[in-house]
Amino acid sequence: MTARSVGYARLAAGDGQEEAAALRAAGCDDVQLERVTGTRSIRPVWVRLRAGLADGDTLTVVRLADLHWALVRLVEMLAALQHEGVRFRSITESIDSNHPGYADLIEGLMQLPGQVSIVRSQAVRSSAAGRARGRQGGRTQTLTPEQAERAQRLYDQREMTAEAIAAEFGISRATLYRYVRPSQAKKGSEPVMRTNERKAK
Structure with missing residues (x-):
């Protein structure tokens, strides 16, 4: 079975063209967009996409928050993907599970309080993502x-x-x-x- 490169993004506003373009530029052959507002947990597009991922596939998201808002669930999902042999990438945070420092990212996230939100963990995520890219320290995320x-x-x-x-x-x-x-x-x-x-x- 041919390995797939799938892209996924949650949309709270806009038509999704920016997200779709970013995912295609990252090499995704199959781009899936899902409109979700707030922290709504029911995501049918994500459920179907996740069920179809297999060993050797690559999952790319625009940002970590697309995977899940709650850190405890995010860590569980990242660990499950790694266990199943699915490569994970996040464009905004420049994260790639194929990089040697990826384990540092997971370890950094696991050290945070279980109920903290992804937003409040930004400083730790930035530092951990930096280690996953092979650099020390971190820098504040900026917007284009x-x-x-x-x-x-x-x-x-x-x-x-x-x-x-x-x-x-x-x-x-x-x-x-x-x-x-x-x-x-x-x-x-x-x-x-x-x-x-x-x-x-």
């Missing part, structure tokens, strides 16, 4: 001009929390706030609330 523009659009629409938007781009919430400007939101609307601001009310 196109990504920054899209992040601003999501921010202005006020349909997602800042944490959810940050997860879409694989960056921390603090990094997101360096790119979005509340003044560009629609007139008469309030900017997206920070998670802790929602809890305070």
